[in-house]
Amino acid sequence: MVSSGAVAFGRQKLTQELLMSLSMRETLSPSDNTKEDAGSTLDPRAAAAVGQSELMSMYDAMFSQYNVKIAQVLVTKPDFYNEETRQHLFCTLSELISLNIVPIINTNDAVSPPMYVQDDSVVPGTGKKGIGLKDNDSLSALLAAEIQSDLLIMMSDVDGIYNKPPWEDGAKMMHTFTSKDKDQVEFGQKSKVGTGGMDSKVQAATWAMARGVSVVICNGLQDKAIKTIINGRKVGTFFTDYAIPTSQSVDTMAENARVGSRVLQKLTPAERASAIHSLSDLLIEKQDRILEANAKDLEEATKGGLAKPLLSRLSLSQSKLKTLSIGLKQIADSSHNNVGRIIKKTKLAENLVLRQVTVPIGVLLVIFESRPDSLPQVAALAMASANGLLLKGGKEAAHSNKALMELVRESLSPVGAEEAISLVSTREEISDLLSMDKHIDLVIPRGSSDLVRNIQKQSQYIPVLGHAEGICHVYLDKDADPHKALKIVRDAKCDYPAACNAMETLLIHEEHVSGPLFSQICDMLKKEGVIIHAGPKLASRLTFGPPPAKSMHYEYGSLECCIEVVQNLEEAVEHIHKFGSSHTDVIVTENVDAAKQFLGSVDSACVFHNVSSRFADGFRFGLGAEVGISTARIHARGPVGVEGLLTTKWILEGTDHTAAEFNEGKRQWLHENLPVN
Incomplete structure (x- = not known):
């Protein structure tokens, strides 16, 4: 560790000591500048001698909290450029490291302030050119090169290297820096807290890079910065002269998506619809290519031991593609009045009219796993709502996603918006994407509850639309029709058990437990291969029966479910509110009043009467598709289609109106609602 201070x-x-020695008159005299002069006249050598112990005391206190020992190593120019002292220095460092002691290295400014060595000087015994030893940046670079370090992390008070001072307009973060980029950087003032600056850091970093040391310049205030860098995450600016991938960076993709969104917004509804129709047709025309790519994914996933529910989501078929195509046409046909639709129109005063109109959210990031059919669905919804879109799919669907993305770009090309949607296929970590709050406006995770939950935890600055769990209930009321109950429960649990809208808990009115319906339900589920777990109340009633459920708040996502008994409708509603996830809940009953009470009381995104929970789906709702299911209480709930991907803006048109005229009584408020047509 190279440190200054x-x-x-x-x-x-x-x-402080000097001021304490001054007389009271000198200290209090308003015309006396002794206080200001005291610090400026101090010899830096003396200051370094006094301050070194203070600096090491601070580090000792910090490192001791983690039971880590430290050692102070002070160096000067001869320690590097004299062969004997150079060997002694590196023997000392090697011995300390072997003992798990962290060397804290600094220039010995008490003996000799940082001295300058021309860049063409050669270090004795190495044949290598040196670097001017003028600050801790150059010291760290020289040290890293001499001990053949794998990585040098240089910390600053900014996030990394910008093409110009970061506080200036147009400043852009450079995540990768090569020796060719040096002429493209405009440096600001030197550091306010030391002898170096960003210019000094770049010079030291490029010097070390040329000698085989990888370098990262980052913000030292970032939480767990060192650990994050060691784990391979994109933090700060990475200095390398290795071949840079030719694919676009995610930052560029996001910027293009923003521009592409504005291109889509300028199109007519018919032009946006034509692009969606084109994608719908391509899904059928190019299905052989899609299915061939999907077969590769399935083969690799099977060899890799992917779980059966995920394999089911990964699989594509002709029927799935046909359903996808139909859904996309629904989106296209209903997209004629999405963007720019007037929601509210108010005449504020004479010749002063205010309109609230729909506009796209901006740039969406959709992260999905296993389900390649999500890609064309979400792409079509983004086209219809004129949003830019970044798609991050799971590696298990890489071949399928690539084939489908080619069709998306092909459908956007005729309207000049092919950059509006991109597939992130680089090795970007999801956490890197979730830190791009300047480029991305909304994150939508689609996949397992673990995926959604992790993204909700990681996204600190970008809002997340989605649901972490799909714990759906079906309640069989005392007035439930047995035939309807069997039919609905079978579909809700067995049609597609991996889906988030599949039934996970079956609630049965206590009157059915001793009747034929309970036995019929259990027999049917067992015949379908469903593993049944008993809730605590049901288990206490049965002498012999299914094993008790480990938790009533659990999403099985497979051919498993829990059955619990309730005394009445009120208890069923209370159970749903306590253990549910606000996704989809169903009542099966012939009692109209009970159904009305259930539909009004259950506070979930979707509440159904006498239908399967599997209807909680964008396609089945007539939305064409869904970008996801939301259990949030702000913005959108349930299956989210085009409407959920729009926000609004206010447009005010007048002649020469000013606010002062209303305060002075020269103009009068009307606030008259006008028809929106």
Whole structure:
């Protein structure tokens, strides 16, 4: 660890000591500048001598909290450029590291302030050119190169290297820096807290990079910065002269998506619909290519031991593609009045009219796993709502996603918006994407509850639309029709058990437990291969029966479910609110009043009467498709189609209106609602 601060520590302490020695008259005199002069006249060598112990005391206190020992190593120019002292230095460092002691290295400014060595100087015994030893940036670079370090992390108070000072307009973060980029960077002032600056850091980093050391310049205030970098995440600016991938960076993709969104917004509804119709047709025309790519994914996933529910989601077929195509046409045919639709129109005053109109959210990031059919669905919804879109699919569907993405770009090309939607196929970590709050406006996860939950936890700055769990209930009321109950429960659990809208808990009115319906339900589920678990109340009633459920708040996602008994409708509603996930809940009953009470009381995104929970789906709702299911209470709930991907803006048109005229009584408020047509 190369550190600085000894001079600053010492100057602060010596200044205090000097002021204490002044007379009261000198201290209080308003015309006396002794206080200001005290610090500036101090010898930096003396300050360094005093401050070094203060600096090391601070580090000792910090590292001791983790039971880590430290050692102080002070160096000067001869320690690197004299062969004997150079060997002694590196023997010392090697011995300390072997003992798990962290060397804290600094220039010995008390003996000799940082001295300058021309870049063409050669280090004795190495034949290598040196670097000017003028600050801790150059010291760290020289040290890293001499000990053949794998990685040098240089910390600053900014996030990394920008093409110009970060506070200036147009400044852009450079995540990768090569020696060719140096002329493209405009540096600002030197550091306010030391002798170096960003210019110094770049010079030191490029010097070390040329000698085989990888370098990262990052913000030292970032939480767990070192650990994050070691784990391979994109933090700060990475210095390398290795071949840079030719594929676009995610930042560029996001910027293009923003521009592409504005292109889509300028199109007519018919032009946006034509692109969606084109994609729908391509799904059928190119189905052989799609299914061939999907077969590769299935083969690799099977060899890799992918779980059966995920394999089911990964699989595509002619029937799935046909259903997808139909859904996309629904989106196209209903997209004539999405963007730019007037929601509210108000005449505020004479010749002053306010309109609230729909506009796209901006740039969406949709992260999905296993289900390649999500890609064309979400792409079509983005086209219809004029949103830019970044898609991050799971590696298990890489071949399928690539084939489908080619069709998306082909459908967007005629309207000049092919950059509006991109597939992130680089090795970007999801956490990197979730930190791009300047480029991405909304994150939509689609996949397992673990995926959704992890994304909701990681996304600190970008809002997330989705649901972490799909714990759906079916309640068989005392007035349930047995035939309808059997039919609905079978479909809700067995049609597609991996889906988030599949039934996970069956609630049965207690009057059915001793009747034929309970036995019929259990027999039917067992015949379908469903593993049954008993809730605590049901288990207490049965002498012999299914094993008790480990939890009533659990999403099985397979041919398993829980059955629990309730005394009445009120208890069923209470159970749903306590253990449910606000996704989809169903009542089966012939009692109209009971159904009305259930539909009004259950606070879930979807509440059904006498239908399967499997209807909670964008396609089945007539939305064409869904970008996801939302259990949130803000913005959108349930299956989210085009409407859920729109926000609004206010447009005010007048002549020469000013607010002061209304305050002075020269103009009068009307606030008259006008028809939106």
